[in-house]
Amino acid sequence: MASEERNTTAQPEEQELSAQEYNELVAVRRQKLKELQEAGKDPFQQTKYPQSDFAAEVKANFVDVPEGEHGQDVCMAGRMMSKRVMGKASFADLRDRTGDIQMYIRRDDVGTEEYQAFKKFDIGDIVGVKGFVFRTKMGEISVHVKEIVLLSKSLLPLPEKFHGLKDTETRYRQRYVDLIVNPDVKETFVKRSAILRELRSYLDGKGFLEVETPILTPFEIGAAARPFITHHNTLDMDMVLRIETELYLKRLIVGGMERVYEVGRIFRNEGMDPKHNPEFTTIELYQAYTDYHGMMDLVEDMMKTVAMKVCGTLQVSYQGKEIDLSHWERMTMVEAVKKYSGVDFDEVESDAQAVALAKEHHVELPEIPTKGAILAEFFDAFVEDNLIQPTFIYDYPVEVSPLAKRKPNDPMFTERFEYFINATEFGNAFSELNDPIDQKGRFERQVAERKQLEPASKAQVDYDYVMALEYGLPPTGGLGFGVDRLVMLLTDSASIRDVLLFPTMKPLD
Known part of the structure; x- marks a missing residue:
C-alpha cells in the first residue's frame, strides 16, 4: 500500500496569496469547470447522492477485521479538505456534517479514467465516495475508495491551511467560509x-x-x-x-x-x-x-x-x-448598593436628599431625578461590575419597573428582579x-x-x-x-x- 505521508505543499512560513495568484487559481478552476461541461460531465447537473454513512459514526463504530477481509461498506459525501497525490495512489480528507475522515484512492481500484478525473479535483470540491472502511498501517481509520464522483465544483479557493480565515469582519460576513474552515x-x-x-x-x-x-x-x-x-x-x-x-x-x-x-x-x-x-x-x-x-x-x-x-x-x-x-446569591437592590457604595437608601427620605448623594458620589442624574431612579443609577455605577458569580438583584424601584407589581408593604418598590453573571444582566x-x-x-x-x-x-x-x-x-x-x-x-x-x-x-x- 502506498505511503500515507501527508505531502501538503503549504508551509507555515509561506505568505498569503497575492491578488494575482488568487485570480489565477480562480481562472484555473473555472477552466476545469468549462472542460467538464464541454465533456458532458457538468457537476452542477448532479441532483442527489445516496449518502448513508457519516464520518463520526463510521470511526466510532469501526471494528478491525481479519487480514484478507474488508470492513464495512460505506457510501459517503462531503467536502474535500485536502488532497495528497502520490503517483498511482492518493490520500484525501473528506469532511461531512459530523467531522473528517481520510480517503485512500488507488488507480487500480477506481479505474484509470476516474483516477485521472480525481487528480483534477480541487480542495473544496463536494464529492461522493463508495468503498469500505479499514485501518492504515499508521493506525488511521480510513475509507478505501472504490468509486468517487464530483458532485459540485468549488470555484473559489478556500483560505489556505496555515493562515486560514482569521479576519474577524470577514468571518462574520462570510460565515459560510468560516464554518467550512473553522x-x-x-x-x-x-x-x-x-x-x-x-x-x-x-x-x-x-x-x-x-x-x-x-x-x-x-x-x-x-x-x-x-x-x-x-x-x-x-x-x-x-x-x-x-x-x-x-x-x-x-x-x-x-x-x-x-x-x-x-x-x-x-x-x-x-x-x-x-x-x-x-x-x-x-x-x-x-x-x-x-x-x-x-x-x-x-x-x-x-x-x-x-x-x-x-x-x-x-x-x-x-x-x-x-x-x-x-x-446563586440573592440581594435586594438597596442591599447591593449599600454593600458596594456604602450608601443606604433605606435612610434616604426625599428626592432632594437622593440628588445630593448622587452629586456627592459623582453618580449621573437621570432625566427625572427621583429617589428610585437615582437608586438605579447608583446600582449601575457601583454594583453591576462586581456581580461576577450568579446573583439575583430584586426589589426594583417603581420608576424603572412600569410593568411590575408593587410590593404590598412598600409601594415605592416592585416585585422585580434581574439576574447577573460576569457583570452582565442575563x-x-x-x-x-x-x-x-x-x-x-x-x-x-x-x-x-x-x-x-x-x-x-x-x-x-x-x-x-x-x-x-x-x-x-x-x-x-x-x-x-x-x-x-x-x-x-x-x-x-x-x-x-x-x-x-x-x-x-x-x-x-
Whole structure:
C-alpha cells in the first residue's frame, strides 16, 4: 500500500496569496469547470447522492477485521479538505456534517479514467465516495475508495491551511467560509442548538406551552427601547418590529392558558457592541399563580439543568473567569448598593436628599431625578461590575419597573428582579402587575415622559392590554432572558456576533 505521508505543499512560513495568484487559481478552476461541461460531465447537473454513512459514526463504530477481509461498506459525501497525490495512489480528507475522515484512492481500484478525473479535483470540491472502511498501517481509520464522483465544483479557493480565515469582519460576513474552515465555529452553533433544545425541553417538562405572537405591531409598546419602523401599504399605516413579546403573552394568561413561553426574535434600533445586536433572541415565559420568588427558583433550576445537560458541569470557564452555576446569591437592590457604595437608601427620605448623594458620589442624574431612579443609577455605577458569580438583584424601584407589581408593604418598590453573571444582566422578571387602573396610569405616565424626551416617538398607551387586564389577570410571574448571552456564556464566546450565524453588518462599499 502506498505511503500515507501527508505531502501538503503549504508551509507555515509561506505568505498569503497575492491578488494575482488568487485570480489565477480562480481562472484555473473555472477552466476545469468549462472542460467538464464541454465533456458532458457538468457537476452542477448532479441532483442527489445516496449518502448513508457519516464520518463520526463510521470511526466510532469501526471494528478491525481479519487480514484478507474488508470492513464495512460505506457510501459517503462531503467536502474535500485536502488532497495528497502520490503517483498511482492518493490520500484525501473528506469532511461531512459530523467531522473528517481520510480517503485512500488507488488507480487500480477506481479505474484509470476516474483516477485521472480525481487528480483534477480541487480542495473544496463536494464529492461522493463508495468503498469500505479499514485501518492504515499508521493506525488511521480510513475509507478505501472504490468509486468517487464530483458532485459540485468549488470555484473559489478556500483560505489556505496555515493562515486560514482569521479576519474577524470577514468571518462574520462570510460565515459560510468560516464554518467550512473553522470547525470550532460550527461547534459553537451546534451547542447553541443544543441549548435551545434543552431550554424548550425544560419548559415543556414544567407544563409550559410554546406559542407565537406578532412580530409586526401597530405601535410602539412595552420596553423603553427605540423600534424599527416600517409601513404597511394595504392598511396605509406605520408599524414597528416588536421590541418585546410581553404584552401579547400576558393576554394569553388572561385567556386561561396559564403557562406559556415564546422563543422570539426581538428588534431594537439601538447601539451595537460585543453584548448587543439590533436583532437578538429572547425567551419570555409567564406562569399563573406564582410570583417573582417562584421565577427566581425556576431560573436557578433551569440554568443548572441546561448547563449540566449541555456542558456536563456547573463550573463554567468564561473568558478566563470560573463561573460557579451551582451557587446563586440573592440581594435586594438597596442591599447591593449599600454593600458596594456604602450608601443606604433605606435612610434616604426625599428626592432632594437622593440628588445630593448622587452629586456627592459623582453618580449621573437621570432625566427625572427621583429617589428610585437615582437608586438605579447608583446600582449601575457601583454594583453591576462586581456581580461576577450568579446573583439575583430584586426589589426594583417603581420608576424603572412600569410593568411590575408593587410590593404590598412598600409601594415605592416592585416585585422585580434581574439576574447577573460576569457583570452582565442575563434576564428580567416580575410579579406581574395585574391591577388595570394602576397599569393604565403607569402606561400614560411612561408615554408622556417618552414624548417629552422624544417628541417624534410613536409610543402609545396599549389600551387593549389594559382592557385585557380588566377581564382579570391572575397573580402571575413572568420572566424574559436573552438566549444569545446564555449561549455566549456556555460556549465561552467573547462577542454576541460569535453566537449569531449572520450578525448585523454594515454593507461593504
